[in-house]
Amino acid sequence: MIDFRNPSDDSDDSDDLMEDVIEAVLSDVDDEMSEHSLDAEDFANMVDTDDSDEDFEGDEVEAGGSGVRAPRNEDSDEEEEPNINNIDEEAEDDDTIKSIIAAIKKPRSVPKDIELDEFITDMSFHPTEHILAAGLITGDIQLIKYCNEENDIYKTMEVHTKACRDIEFSDCGKFLISGSKDMSIMITDIETEKLKKFYDGAHTDSVNKIYVLDDNCFFSGDDSGHLKMWDMRTNEAVYSLHEVEDQITAITSNESQKMLVYTSSDGYLTSINIGARKMFVQSEPYPEELTCIGTFRGDSKIAVGTSKGKIYTFNWGQFGYHCDMFPSLKIPISNMTPLTDRIAALAGEDGHVRACHIAPFRNLGIIGQHSLPVEAMDINCTGELIATASHNNDIRFWNIKYFEEFKEIKFNEKHNNYKEKMHNLPSSKFSNAQDFFSDLGKEDDV
Numbered sequence: 001m002i003d004f005r006n007p008s009d010d011s012d013d014s015d016d017l018m019e020d021v022i023e024a025v026l027s028d029v030d031d032e033m034s035e036h037s038l039d040a041e042d043f044a045n046m047v048d049t050d051d052s053d054e055d056f057e058g059d060e061v062e063a064g065g066s067g068v069r070a071p072r073n074e075d076s077d078e079e080e081e082p083n084i085n086n087i088d089e090e091a092e093d094d095d096t097i098k099s100i101i102a103a104i105k106k107p108r109s110v111p112k113d114i115e116l117d118e119f120i121t122d123m124s125f126h127p128t129e130h131i132l133a134a135g136l137i138t139g140d141i142q143l144i145k146y147c148n149e150e151n152d153i154y155k156t157m158e159v160h161t162k163a164c165r166d167i168e169f170s171d172c173g174k175f176l177i178s179g180s181k182d183m184s185i186m187i188t189d190i191e192t193e194k195l196k197k198f199y200d201g202a203h204t205d206s207v208n209k210i211y212v213l214d215d216n217c218f219f220s221g222d223d224s225g226h227l228k229m230w231d232m233r234t235n236e237a238v239y240s241l242h243e244v245e246d247q248i249t250a251i252t253s254n255e256s257q258k259m260l261v262y263t264s265s266d267g268y269l270t271s272i273n274i275g276a277r278k279m280f281v282q283s284e285p286y287p288e289e290l291t292c293i294g295t296f297r298g299d300s301k302i303a304v305g306t307s308k309g310k311i312y313t314f315n316w317g318q319f320g321y322h323c324d325m326f327p328s329l330k331i332p333i334s335n336m337t338p339l340t341d342r343i344a345a346l347a348g349e350d351g352h353v354r355a356c357h358i359a360p361f362r363n364l365g366i367i368g369q370h371s372l373p374v375e376a377m378d379i380n381c382t383g384e385l386i387a388t389a390s391h392n393n394d395i396r397f398w399n400i401k402y403f404e405e406f407k408e409i410k411f412n413e414k415h416n417n418y419k420e421k422m423h424n425l426p427s428s429k430f431s432n433a434q435d436f437f438s439d440l441g442k443e444d445d446v
Helices: 012-035 040-046 095-105 401-405 417-422 433-437
Strands: 002-004 059-061 120-125 131-136 140-145 152-158 164-169 175-180 185-189 195-199 207-212 217-222 226-231 237-242 248-253 259-264 269-273 278-282 290-296 301-306 311-315 324-326 333-338 343-348 352-357 362-369 374-379 385-390 394-399
Touching: 120 374, 120 385, 131 164, 140 164, 175 207, 207 248, 207 259, 217 248, 226 248, 259 290, 301 333, 301 343, 333 374, 343 374, 362 394
Parallel strands: 120 164, 164 207, 248 290, 290 333
Antiparallel strands: 002 059, 120 131, 131 140, 140 152, 164 175, 175 185, 185 195, 207 217, 217 226, 226 237, 248 259, 259 269, 269 278, 290 301, 301 311, 311 324, 333 343, 343 352, 352 362, 374 385, 385 394
8 A cells, every 4th residue: 555645845846746647647548558457537537636635645556446646736837748758767766656657557467357147156168269158047158258358248048947057168169068957958059059959857856067078978967966978969868877865066087087086965975987887986975065176186186175174185096085184274165176287276155266285285375355155166278267256146357377387385394374374366356464564675776
């Protein structure tokens, strides 16, 4: 936070300098803002140069974009056309001025937030294009073209009669596979909006999860624990298994695609031999819901999130009992998305999106925040953005490119677990309190 103090009577030079800066910002904003996150009108609204305010003190500049106010020099009759590029050397050394200019010229690194009219039940990024699909509680699916400059909700497809529980793009990106509370599965061409396949009564209970195996095959799981494999080239399920008695909450596989692993609300981790069409191993029952799943460390480990905020890890192929347990945040985890081979994004009821290092376990900090629980999360095709949707019908984007330079964590390294839980990462909308004084005492290099 930057605090402009009330100038004294003998600070005419400081007044002139501040006036020049603000006028320079306004005069150049039309030319500069086309490539940046703020437009001219937004910045003009941020700047208040009301002559009627004689007492000027304590106005602020915040990272989120609050007001900026500067005193006018009423003794000057001449109006100049100052330019940011022509500010004198004294101005260039002023930290306040530097902060203002840097805030104006900083480009957006993420698309703007999106607010929809209906509750968002699931989201899926297109595998190759900058398109995000959002499934709604009404049964519709909205397609959104996103970029840092502008988002465009360009298509709404009326697909199901009840809530869309899960949506996934096919590997080629041409089709969108959706499962619904109405017990049906639909495969829709996103260009023509025509149905390629309609599996009416695909399950005897609400379809909760879809997992795409390849261009033709996918799996579905329902609220009663039934798992089915489908081939788009056929009109019936390839086969069906019923190894659990409660809702299937997450499904995944590894690169070899020989086994499928899924979690359920009755506390089981179940693995299926895809080729043999039968169960491979089922875990011991856990006293909590297993809610989400991800593969890490070269597909050698499975991480499972739970309703009690724990994370269990299993060695691939050894699904009977976990090899490690991390107490994590003690907040129910409902979503897990692998960001890198060792880092997962976790989200749940507190509305925070957190990063966690898998094996060894470390809380890396907060990626972003919502005011209400997070319902859905996905990572885009480039791996630079994740999108999260919360219970207030909004979608927010978080730039996670900084994880590309993240150094590997070693076992037995000393760390402060409490501090790591509360640490705000670069993508967060909030700063860390200790960062406020981080630049004090530093001298410029000569």
